[in-house]
Amino acid sequence: MNIRDEAVLRELNLHPLWVRRNMPVAEPPHVGRLAATQDIAPAVMPAMAAAPAVSTEQSLPVTERVDWDTLKAQVHDCTACKLRAGCIQTVFGVGDEQADWLFVGEGPGADEDERGEPFVGQAGKLLDNMLAAIKLKRGQNVYIANIVKCRPPNNRTPEADEIATCLPYLQQQIALIQPKLIVALGKTAATSLLGREATLGSFRGSVHDYRGTPLIVTYHPSYLLRSPSEKAKAWQDLLFAVQRMSA
Ligand code: URA
Numbered sequence: 001m002n003i004r005d006e007a008v009l010r011e012l013n014l015h016p017l018w019v020r021r022n023m024p025v026a027e028p029p030h031v032g033r034l035a036a037t038q039d040i041a042p043a044v045m046p047a048m049a050a051a052p053a054v055s056t057e058q059s060l061p062v063t064e065r066v067d068w069d070t071l072k073a074q075v076h077d078c079t080a081c082k083l084r085a086g087c088i089q090t091v092f093g094v095g096d097e098q099a100d101w102l103f104v105g106e107g108p109g110a111d112e113d114e115r116g117e118p119f120v121g122q123a124g125k126l127l128d129n130m131l132a133a134i135k136l137k138r139g140q141n142v143y144i145a146n147i148v149k150c151r152p153p154n155n156r157t158p159e160a161d162e163i164a165t166c167l168p169y170l171q172q173q174i175a176l177i178q179p180k181l182i183v184a185l186g187k188t189a190a191t192s193l194l195g196r197e198a199t200l201g202s203f204r205g206s207v208h209d210y211r212g213t214p215l216i217v218t219y220h221p222s223y224l225l226r227s228p229s230e231k232a233k234a235w236q237d238l239l240f241a242v243q244r245m246s247a
Contacts, residue, residue: 012231012235075090078149078150080165081165081166089116093118094117096141099141099142101180104170108149108150109151109222112151124221127221147167170193180245181244184217186220187200190203204217214244216237216244218234218237
């Protein structure tokens with residue numbers, strides 16, 4: 001194991017590794033060396049792998065399809081809700097515009113507002129390490145976006161009207177990217193994309209359907225920073241996502 005892999009595992013509270021003896025580990029095709037750590041997760045959630053897709057109905061508006069440049073300009077110029085008045089800039093999203101993987105957070109914080117890029121603060125560092133744990137990298141076959149593009153004051157949760165106003169931008173991003181899998185980070189991302197309320201715990205462990213694209217739910221990195229003992233569950237979710245992606 002190289003130093004980087006070790007650092008990632010340490011970040012996820014999964015180091016030092018132990019590997020069960022006499023136990024073959026199924027290696028998902030593109031997980032590489034870290035796949036051996038599958039064995040260290042408390043359980044690999046066989047129930048998850050077998051979980052049926054949960055289909056949900058979206059009642060969200062579908063706006064006319066636009067191209068990337070038009071969409072970026074629309075977001076840049078947007079003043080449609082009260083959030084814009086309190087932030088420095090809009091935070092559009094970042095990454096490979098043809099990515100297979102789309103990670104969706106809640107909304108920009110202070111660091112993101114300053115830099116104009118999602119997940120660049122402490123939560124972003126953890127997200128980068130979560131990506132690295134499954135051999136992914138920001139910008140390489142990965143796109144990262146948020147439910148709302150403007151920073152809510154004092155990092156509060158975006159309100160329903162703010163989400164409803166901003167969500168069509170993300171819907172357009174998804175339509176343009178056409179990811180193979182969406183990973184919703186936290187409850188706000190999950191409920192906004194799936195159009196229904198539930199606990200994060202009950203969203204986990206199923207493949208949901210976002211307009212024909214599989215969607216799985218895991219913890220928000222900010223929550224994991226506050227509750228590091230939950231990182232093992234996030235690791236299970238990441239492995240589940242890798243399994244789903246290679247299915
Ligand atoms: N939290 C989010 O949900 N998104 C970010 O971009 C940063 C922190």
